[in-house]
Structures are given as C-alpha cells and as structure tokens.
Amino acid sequence: MNAAIAVPPPDARVRYLLRLADTSLVLGQRLGEWIGHAPAIEEDLGLANTALDLMGLARLLLAYAGELEGRGRDEDALAFLREEPEYLNATLAEQPNGDFGDTIVRQYLLDAYRLELLERLAGSADGRLAAIAAKAAKEARYHVRYSGGWLVRLGDGTAESHARVQGSLERLWPLTRELFDADEIDRAMAEAGIAPDLGEVATAWSRRVDATLREATLARPKDTPYLWYGKQGRHSEHLGYLLADLQYLQRAHPGASW
Amino acid sequence: MSDTRDWPLYEIFIRARGGLDHKHVGSVHAADATMAIEHARDVYTRRMEGISIWAVRATDITASDPAESDALFEPARDKIYRHPTFYDIPKEVETL
Amino acid sequence: MYTQGLNEQTGRPVAAEATEDEARLRAFQARIDAEEKIEPKDWMPDAYRQTLIRQISQHAHSEIVGMLPEGNWITRAPSLMRKSILIAKVQDEGGHGAYLYSAAETLGVSRAELIDQLLSGRAKYSSIFNYPTLSWADVGAIGWLVDGAAIMNQIPLCRCSYGPYARAMIRICKEESFHQRQGYDIMLKLARGTAAQRRMAQDALDRWWWPSLMMFGPPDAASMHTAHSVRWKIKRFTNDELRQKFVDFTVPQAKFLGLNVPDPALRWDAEAGMHRYGEIDWTEFNQVLKGHGPCNRERLAERRAAHEDGRWVREAAAAHAAKHGARAAA
Numbered sequence: 064m065n066a067a068i069a070v071p072p073p074d075a076r077v078r079y080l081l082r083l084a085d086t087s088l089v090l091g092q093r094l095g096e097w098i099g100h101a102p103a104i105e106e107d108l109g110l111a112n113t114a115l116d117l118m119g120l121a122r123l124l125l126a127y128a129g130e131l132e133g134r135g136r137d138e139d140a141l142a143f144l145r146e147e148p149e150y151l152n153a154t155l156a157e158q159p160n161g162d163f164g165d166t167i168v169r170q171y172l173l174d175a176y177r178l179e180l181l182e183r184l185a186g187s188a189d190g191r192l193a194a195i196a197a198k199a200a201k202e203a204r205y206h207v208r209y210s211g212g213w214l215v216r217l218g219d220g221t222a223e224s225h226a227r228v229q230g231s232l233e234r235l236w237p238l239t240r241e242l243f244d245a246d247e248i249d250r251a252m253a254e255a256g257i258a259p260d261l262g263e264v265a266t267a268w269s270r271r272v273d274a275t276l277r278e279a280t281l282a283r284p285k286d287t288p289y290l291w292y293g294k295q296g297r298h299s300e301h302l303g304y305l306l307a308d309l310q311y312l313q314r315a316h317p318g319a320s321w
Numbered sequence: 322m323s324d325t326r327d328w329p330l331y332e333i334f335i336r337a338r339g340g341l342d343h344k345h346v347g348s349v350h351a352a353d354a355t356m357a358i359e360h361a362r363d364v365y366t367r368r369m370e371g372i373s374i375w376a377v378r379a380t381d382i383t384a385s386d387p388a389e390s391d392a393l394f395e396p397a398r399d400k401i402y403r404h405p406t407f408y409d410i411p412k413e414v415e416t417l
Numbered sequence: 418m419y420t421q422g423l424n425e426q427t428g429r430p431v432a433a434e435a436t437e438d439e440a441r442l443r444a445f446q447a448r449i450d451a452e453e454k455i456e457p458k459d460w461m462p463d464a465y466r467q468t469l470i471r472q473i474s475q476h477a478h479s480e481i482v483g484m485l486p487e488g489n490w491i492t493r494a495p496s497l498m499r500k501s502i503l504i505a506k507v508q509d510e511g512g513h514g515a516y517l518y519s520a521a522e523t524l525g526v527s528r529a530e531l532i533d534q535l536l537s538g539r540a541k542y543s544s545i546f547n548y549p550t551l552s553w554a555d556v557g558a559i560g561w562l563v564d565g566a567a568i569m570n571q572i573p574l575c576r577c578s579y580g581p582y583a584r585a586m587i588r589i590c591k592e593e594s595f596h597q598r599q600g601y602d603i604m605l606k607l608a609r610g611t612a613a614q615r616r617m618a619q620d621a622l623d624r625w626w627w628p629s630l631m632m633f634g635p636p637d638a639a640s641m642h643t644a645h646s647v648r649w650k651i652k653r654f655t656n657d658e659l660r661q662k663f664v665d666f667t668v669p670q671a672k673f674l675g676l677n678v679p680d681p682a683l684r685w686d687a688e689a690g691m692h693r694y695g696e697i698d699w700t701e702f703n704q705v706l707k708g709h710g711p712c713n714r715e716r717l718a719e720r721r722a723a724h725e726d727g728r729w730v731r732e733a734a735a736a737h738a739a740k741h742g743a744r745a746a747a
Contacts, residue, residue, distance in 0.1 A: 088497075095491040095500070098507050099484035100719070102727025103328070104515050105349055107484070108363035111508035118501045125497075139496045163730045212355055219740065220733025227729070305492075312495035312553055319611050321495035321553070321603075324527030328735060347519040347585070350528060352734035353741075364515045367508070368592070387459050 071251040077132045078151060079252050080192070081141070082294045084124035085152035088142060089302070090173060091117030092309055093160055102163055109209060113170070116202040123195045143313035147302050154293035155238040157302045161231065164217055164224065168231040171210035171275070176242050178203040179267040183259035192257065211275050218279025229281055236284040241292055243268070330379040331357040333364075335371035343375050351376070449650050454580040457523040465649055469579050470524050472651065474531045477517035479543035480510045481535075482716050486550040487559055495553055502599050503556060509596065513589045520581040536721050544702065545628050547710030554607055554614075554621035560600015562622075562629040562667065568593050569663050570633065578650040601670065608674040615675075622671065623679045630694070631702045633660040664692045 071079075094114035101107040125138035136144075155173060160166045181203050184196035217228040243265035245253070252258035276283050291297055312321070328350040334343035346365050351357035357376035365371065385393055401407050410417055442462060448455065455461055488507050494500035518528045534540035545563055550556065571593065574586040607618035634656040646652035671678050682695030704710065 092492060095504055098491060098504065098511070099488040100723040100726075102723075102730035103350065104481065104511050104518070105351070105360040105364060106727075107511040108367075108508055108515070109359060111504050111511070112363055112367070114504050115501055115508075118497060118504070122497050122501075142497055143495075163727065209359060212359070216352065216356075216734045216737040217730070220737045221729070223729050224733030224736075308492040311493050316495075316611065316613060319495075319614055321499055321606055321610075324529040326529035327527055328731065330522065347516055347581075348522065349515065349519070352731075353738040356734065364512055367505075367512060384458060387456070 071248075071255050071257070073131055073133075075248050075251050076189075076257065077128050079248050079258065080124050080128040080131065082151040082153070082248075084121050084128060084141075085150050086156045086173070086177075087117045087124065088121035089150070089152040089305065090156040090170075091115075091121060092305060093156070093158075093166075094170075096160055097166065106163075110166075113206050113209065116199075116206065120195070120199045120202070127191055127195070139313070143310045147298055147306060148296040150298065150302060150306070151294050151296060152302075153238075153242055154291045154299050155235065155242070157293065157299060157305055158235060158238065159301055162227065164228040165231040165235070167210055167213045167217060168228060168235050170206070171214045172235060172239050172272070174203060174206040174210045175271050175275075176239070176264070176268050178207050179264045179271065180259065183264065187258065188256035207271075214275055214281075215279040218276070218281040225280065228279075232276075232281055233284050237287045237289045238291075240286065240289040241294060244292075246292075246295065328352045328356075331361070331376040332379050332382060333357075333361040334375040334377070335361070335365055336373035337371055339372065343373065346370075348379060349376075446648075449578050449648075452650075453578075454583065455578050456580045464645075465651075466524055468646065468649070468651060469582065470521055470526050472646075473517055473521040473524075473582055473585075474526070474534070475541050475543075477514045477521060477531065478535045478540055479546065480514035480517060482542045482546045482720060484510050484514075485716055485719055486546055486548070486712075487556055489550050490553060490556050493553070494556075499603070506560070506596055506599060509592050513592070516585040516588055517582075520579075520585040523581045532724065536717065536724055538708070538717065541706070543632060544705040544710060545632050546716060547705050547713045548624065548628055549712050551624075552617045552621060554604070554617040555625070557600050557603030557607060557618065558621035558625040560596050560598075561604055561670070562600075562625050563632065564593055564596040564600060565667060566629050566632045566663050568597060569659050569666075573653040576650070576653065582651075604674055604676075608676060618674070619676050622676050626679050627697065627701075630660055630664070630697055631699075633657075633663065635699065635702070661691060664694050668692050 091114045094110050094117065097110045098107055098114070101110055121142070122138050125141045129136045129138065129141055153173070155169060158165075158169055178200065181196045181200035185193055185200055187193040187196065214228065217224045219225070243261050245261040249258065249261050253260045273283060291299055293299070293302070313319075329352075330348050331351055331354075332348050333346050335346050336343045349357060349360040349364055351360050354376060358374055361374045361376055366374070441460060445455075445460065445462060445465075455465075484507050487503065487510075491500065491503055491507065494503050518531060521531060522528060531540070535542065550559070568590065571586055571590050575583055575590055577583045577586065604618055604621075607614040637655045637657045647655075668678060668683065680695045682693070684693050685691075686693050705713070708714075
C-alpha cells in the first residue's frame with residue numbers, strides 16, 4: 064500500500080459501515096411492514112425474502128461496526144439505542160411504503176445502487192467488509208431481478224399502472240442524488256481502497272437504471288437539487304416514526320433481554 | 322379451474338440436489354414465466370429444498386386418464402420375463 | 418396451522434349423494450379402506466370433494482388471516498434476531514396458505530373463487546385469529562400454544578386419504594415445529610427475565626389458553642361431520658382426543674416456565690393417567706365464530722384492503738404478459 068495513503072481513522076470507518084448497515088436495516092424494516100398486505104400471497108413471500116436478506120446484511124455490518132468502534136455496542140445496541148441523527152441510512156430507504164408501485168420504485172433504485180456498490184465492495188481492502196459484500200452481492204442480484212421485473216411490468220402494464228409508477232418515480236428520484244454525492248467519508252474510504260469511487264458507481268447505476276426504465280417505457284426524471292442527507296444524520300420526518308416502532312420495546316424495558 | 326381473475330397456474334418441479342430428477346411439488350400463480358420461477362423459489366425453496374426449478378403452464382400438461390389405467394398399465398404386469406429375477410441361473414455361474 | 422374445529426361449524430353436513438353410483442361408491446370406499454391415496458383425476462364422490470374443498474380452503478384462509486396478528490409485531494420485535502425469526506415465521510404461514518390453495522385447486526375450484534368466499538365472509542377461518550396480539554409475549558404464546566395445537570391437528574392430516582392435501586401437510590408439518598419452538602423460546606426468555614417480562618408472559622398465557630383449547634373444535638358429542646370425515650380418512654382422531662393430548666403435553670411445559678395455567682379445575686388424574694380440565698366456554702367460541710370476536714372485522718377489513726389495493730398491480734402484470742407473451746417480463 065502506498066505510504067502516502069493514510070488509513071482513515073476508525074471513527075470514519077465506523078460511520079461508513081453504519082451507512083451501509085442502516086440503509087439495509089431501515090429498508091428491511093419497511094419491507095417487513097408489507098407482509099400480510101401484498102397484492103398476492105406469493106408477493107408477500109417475495110418481499111419477506113428480500114426483507115430477511117436485508118436484515119441479515121444489517122446484522123453482519125452492525126456487528127462489525129460495533130467491534131471496530133470498541134465501545135462494547137453489539138448489533139442490537141446499535142439498532143435499538145441510537146437516535147435519528149445517529150442513524151446514517153440513505154434518506155430514500157426510510158420513505159414510507161406508499162402503494163406497491165412506490166415500494167417497487169424505492170426498492171429498484173436502491174437495489175440497483177446496492178448491487179453496483181456491493182460488487183465493488185467485494186474487492187475492498189478491508190477483508191471482512193469484502194467478504195460480507197461478496198455474500199450480499201449475490202442476494203442483491205436477485206433483488207434487482209425481482210424489483211426490476213416488477214418495475215417493467217408496472218411501467219409497461221396498464222395505463223393506470225404506468226401513470227402511477229411514473230408518479231412514484233418523479234417523487235422518489237430526487238432522493239437518489241444523495242447516494243452518489245461523495246462527502247469526506249466517501250472520499251476517504253475510496254482513497255484507502257475500502258470503498259469504490261462513487262462516481263464510478265453512479266455511472267454504472269445510471270446505465271443499469273436507464274436500460275430498465277426503457278424496457279418499462281418510463282421516462283427518467285430530471286435531476287433536481289436536494290437537501291436532505293440521511294447519510295450524515297439529516298433525515299426526512301419519516302425516520303422518527305420508523306424508529307419509534309423499531310425501538311419501542313428496548314426503550315420501554317431498558318436492559319431487558321429478549 | 323381457470324378463472325381469469327387469477328394469474329395463470331403453473332405447475333412447479335424442483336431438483337433437490339445434483340443427480341436427482343425434477344419432482345413435482347405443487348403449483349403457483351404467476352402472470353408470466355419469469356414470475357413463476359420467482360414465485361416457485363419463494364414458495365417452495367425457502368429451506369434449500371432445491372437447486373433447479375421448472376415451471377410449466379398447467380394448461381400445457383397432458384395427463385393420462387385414470388379410467389384408462391387398466392388399458393395403459395395392466396399389460397406390463399404379466400411380462401415377468403422382463404425382470405432379472407425371472408431367470409434361475411445355477412450358483413456356479415458367477416458375475417452374471 | 419389450524420384446521421380442526423372449522424369443518425364442523427359451517428352449516429349443513431354434506432350428505433353422501435344417494436344418486437352416486439353405488440358400485441363406484443363401494444369401490445371408492447374400498448380404496449380408502451386399503452389406505453390407497455386418492456389423486457385429483459380419480460373418481461370421487463361429490464360429497465368427498467366438497468368436504469375437502471371446504472376443509473382445505475378454510476385451512477388456507479386460516480394461514481393467510483393468521484399472518485396478521487403476528488405480523489402486527491414485525492416492526493416492533495425486540496431484537497434483530499427476533500425480527501428475522503418472526504419475518505421468516507409469518508412468511509412460512511403465507512407459504513402454507515399457498516401450498517393449501519394449490520392443493521384445493523386440484524379439486525377443480527379456483528383460488529379467486531376461494532378468496533372471494535373469504536373476503537365476502539362466506540368462508541370461515543380459524544377463530545383464534547380474531548383475538549388481538551397485545552404484547553410481545555403474545556407472539557411467544559401463539560407459537561407455543563396455537564402452533565402447538567395446530568401441530569396436534571395436523572400430524573394426522575399427513576396421512577389424509579387425498580394425496581395433494583396429505584403432501585401439502587407433510588411439507589407444512591416439517592416447517593411447523595420451528596414455529597412452536599421459537600414461540601416457546603420467546604416464553605422462556607420472558608419467564609426468566611424481569612418482573613415486567615414475567616407479567617407479560619403470564620398475561621399472554623391467561624388470554625391464549627382457552628382459545629387454544631377451542632381450536633380443536635366443539636366436543637365430539639356436538640360435532641357434525643366427524644363420522645363422515647373419519648370414514649373417508651380425512652380425519653383420524655376426534656376433537657376431544659386431540660384436545661386431551663394437547664393439554665397433557667402443554668401443562669408440564671407451562672410448569673417448566675413457572676407460569677400458571679388459568680384453569681382452577683385443572684388437576685392430574687393419576688388413575689386415568691391424564692389431566693382433567695375445566696369447562697370450556699362454548700358461548701364465547703360460538704360468538705367469535707359468528708363474527709363477534711374482538712378482531713373479526715379488523716382482520717377481514719385488512720385482507721379486503723390488501724386484495725383491493727393489489728388489484729391494479731395484478732392487472733398490470735397480466736396486461737404486461739398479454740402484450741409481450743407470457744415468456745417475456747424482466
């Protein structure tokens with residue numbers, strides 16, 4: 064390794080891992096809300112499978128972040144006892160489920176991002192992160208197939224479904240900007256070879272998304288300015304409610320084990 | 322059986338492990354073949370029950386009629402000479 | 418999970434058609450008596466077909482409605498491990514519903530028709546799901562008691578005379594024992610936890626005990642279909658036999674948890690080698706069955722909303738397939 068490249072301080076690495084972990088956890092939590100309410104029983108099962116993969120990934124990453132942090136916090140301490148500003152998930156992940164079209168758009172945009180990111184993280188200089196990412200990339204390939212397949216069916220389905228899902232895309236698109244807007248932590252991780260260059264991820268993501276949108280006969284929305292940065296702890300209003308549900312029992316019974 | 326409000330029915334066959342045949346496990350509803358594979362995966366392989374899936378439109382399956390079972394399958398019954406146990410080979414003859 | 422005690426309840430017993438060909442009926446009964454399996458395309462008496470459609474579809478509906486009370490706790494599960502387990506468990510119930518609808522469809526009825534019957538209130542599902550889940554301990558109690566009772570009911574169904582139903586039940590029973598164990602595991606943790614957690618566990622047992630006993634259906638003396646179903650080997654034990662077995666299995670498990678079974682009349686009868694338990698409140702059972710349970714309206718409303726909200730999605734997928742040929746997509 065080039066001596067000029069400083070290994071980022073543990074704090075920055077922990078924060079980077081929490082970004083990945085929290086996005087996975089929050090998105091999994093949202094999908095969990097669907098179970099029992101999907102458009103067909105088989106879709107209940109499909110959404111649940113993705114939720115389980117996301118939870119599994121979140122747990123691996125949280126456990127790793129906790130160890131690296133060295134303050135004795137395990138996966139549950141990190142998931143259940145941090146407040147909104149300490150959560151570092153992408154704002155897109157915490158958006159409410161809305162209708163099935165909203166969920167599919169949110170899922171596809173994030174799945175495509177996660178796949179491009181995870182495939183590159185599989186070559187990370189951080190061996191443990193690389194191993195976690197390699198496993199998760201396999202799952203993400205299926206997630207993209209599932210959400211992408213649905214995006215195409217809804218986009219190129221009926222007039223109603225096309226209009227609905229184009230609307231979902233317009234609403235959620237501005238939140239994708241955050242994913243590729245590299246900040247200090249992203250840059251430090253890229254320099255250390257721990258994470259890929261976000262510009263490269265953005266290009267690959269764009270190519271993938273464009274192809275799917277074309278097949279779905281959907282128009283790519285224009286990029287617009289965007290102000291929330293969940294990955295820095297500045298969230299939309301929705302996260303507070305999500306955490307209130309998620310953390311309720313641990314907060315109500317401090318120190319109890321379950 | 323066919324109700325246009327349902328997505329079409331696909332019969333699902335799964336290979337549990339390499340070296341085994343695909344075996345019928347049940348059915349799923351799906352709008353298209355890709356979805357049928359995904360549904361079969363989610364419904365029938367949540368516990369590593371398979372490594373390969375076939376999905377076949379139920380309406381594309383031709384099945385024999387149980388009422389014709391006698392005509393179809395009985396004739397094989399008396400062909401006992403097809404089975405190796407039919408032949409009495411002296412003990413002295415080995416490796417046969 | 419959850420089938421017995423349904424069949425008995427829904428109206429008239431199905432009379433074997435006098436008009437069915439006597440010889441065919443005799444041949445059919447001979448096959449059943451010889452423990453042969455009946456398969457979808459085989460000839461069967463109409464009453465046998467109707468009994469099965471009703472029982473299998475009610476069982477399927479129970480699985481689907483049964484996703485709701487526990488699903489209620491997915492977002493609030495107290496650890497990430499528990500959350501994953503609960504998602505997997507509720508997902509399994511959806512899977513069981515899918516296996517069972519699939520088995521019912523081999524009898525010549527469509528899933529859309531069956532779902533119509535559920536959503537219009539014409540079909541029944543297990544009454545147990547019309548009780549609310551008020552605390553995390555309820556998730557434990559459902560796994561331990563409700564799934565425990567379901568397993569009692571279901572193991573004999575693996576030998577049911579109708580092939581597709583028996584095969585679906587074998588698959589279901591394999592998965593069900595995970596459900597019961599995770600439930601008991603939750604109860605164990607609570608029973609060994611803080612005072613508040615122990616109270617939560619006792620409260621859940623208090624509320625779920627009697628409804629669990631009711632899951633086995635009315636007493637044999639009052640049961641309408643048993644004789645027929647037993648003769649056709651759709652059912653192999655009576656409601657009371659299974660209920661007794663459940664009590665005998667469960668009471669020691671409650672003792673191990675240090676929890677009290679809420680039945681002052683409960684005692685061990687050493688001579689008979691079984692537990693004696695108190696009177697079940699069948700008035701409550703019948704009320705819940707008739708739609709006056711605490712959550713009947715909510716559960717059905719939730720299922721109806723899911724079905725209605727999903728309509729445009731199902732139509733879109735069908736329209737896409739029609740445009741591109743069923744092979745396309747994605």
